[in-house]
Amino acid sequence: MRKEYDLQTDVLSTIVATTPVTKSHAQLLAAFATRTDYRGTRYVKTRDEFGEQPARILGADGSAVAADYHAWIDAQLAAHGGSAREVWRAHKDAGYLLVEIQPVLHYFVHDRDGDQDNFTQFAVWEEQAFVEREVFPRDDRWGLPDADELRRGSTGGALVEQVARRTLGTPSYRLNEAIDMQRFAALAGAVFADRQRADGDRRLIETDTDTGETRIVSVRELTPGYDRQRWRGRRFFDDWSASSAGRAGERICTRWAFNTSDYTDPQGRRYLDFVPGWTHTRKIAALKNTHKLDVYSLYGKLTQFDERIGTPFAWYFYGLHGNLVKSGQMERVLEAAEDGLIVLPEHDYRVLRQWGDNPYGF
Structure with missing residues (x-):
């Protein structure tokens, strides 16, 4: 079909x-x-x-x-x-x-x-x-x-x-x-929101282990920030648009290819998703052993990474992919930015801060 x-x-x-x-x-x-x-x-x-x-x-x-x-x-x-x-x-x-x-x-x-x-x-x-x-x-x-x-x-x-x-x-x-892709993303976001809404309405029995008292609560009530969850593909596009990458005029469709999937489980629940794959052809080494570096040196390595990729703030998106840049390195940069040790463009800081509040990846 x-x-x-x-x-x-x-x-x-x-x-x-x-x-x-x-x-x-x-x-x-x-x-x-x-x-x-x-x-x-x-x-x-x-x-x-x-x-x-x-x-x-x-x-x-x-x-x-x-x-x-x-x-x-x-x-x-x-x-x-x-x-x-x-x-x-x-x-x-x-x-x-x-x-x-x-x-x-x-x-x-x-x-x-x-x-x-x-x-x-x-x-x-x-x-x-x-x-x-x-x-x-x-x-x-x-x-x-x-x-x-x-x-x-x-x-x-x-x-x-x-x-x-x-x-x-x-x-x-x-x-x-x-x-x-615009139709795919719109449909994937709507399907995710419908499934998220239905899951959030599910009722559970919560038991107080001290008193033995029980109460009926929803998944939504048990999960802080539940209704702020969005399909990760939508976030990937929006983060690119808001960051230095999109502001520099870089088009996401030339920097990433998207391996899409559309699956309906035996219960009739539909799942649409994609996994982005970088399109660079140069040999790019993963950032390893950076725990030995101070945060200034780490950020310097990430800046060099961007230069090799040819896109500003590329390290963030590669961190979402998880192979060449790791989430722990992203967390260190966020902490350093909030401590005033390094300076990120404000729009990049907001993107990174939102990820820190609600991490996602592929």
Whole structure:
């Protein structure tokens, strides 16, 4: 089902899929500019940490056996009573070859200017097919994959025949999603507020351990500042706008890519969220062992960090992410600012103070 914020269409998917993969994505960017309404789209980030995925099956002679690996495996399991061993027995001598896909995910953004969340983000897979092994082990001396492992294309630790790795064809693009981030953020904030309101109304029984007396209270009454809680994604955008980063004209959509999620649990409760990922390509070292530094030296390190990133107050947002800058370092800067030991721009101090009063992160 198409989501409220999803701008993906068959036409857009076809344009992406039929554009050749080129260095720096020049032809894809040109296609966005000339064949869609997203003129000015730019590349921002690549994620290449994904494992290989089974795609299709070839015969030992290279002929086509199955165009969809997963559908073929499901059909074989159904035909053999769900037994992975029986599927193996039926095909172990066929020498079938597994075609796998090596995926890489690229992020592109069409910035509409104005509010920091006013952009469209495109996530596009680049996929290269290759062959390097057979589907089934030749024998069961080292075990066999079970049904779930077969469905995933896993060997389950069994030894399978390897072949010299060769690529098949050229890499291709596939549109994963096209998200109107402003719509996504508005919906995520509303869903969070509705869930927060309902949770806050839940009634609990509180027992005084000394007197044994009980009273009925709401979650809201037991949680100081409960109604001030906001969706963390909204805070991330608002903090950027209010801080030196946004005031300097930096656009959040070129400095961060957003891995979005939309999940409904078995009870029907919906959760929309994202995890931001930085787009810098320079090697940036984490700030380590700063507990040995006085606060002036720590703040100096954070200032140098900003210079390497190229954005003022970048250290704060990287601290929200939690990998290169730690929350304890942020807390030390806040304490030092309030003690008058260092001077932050007033707008940055307010952002940091709000975080200190109600911490969040990703």
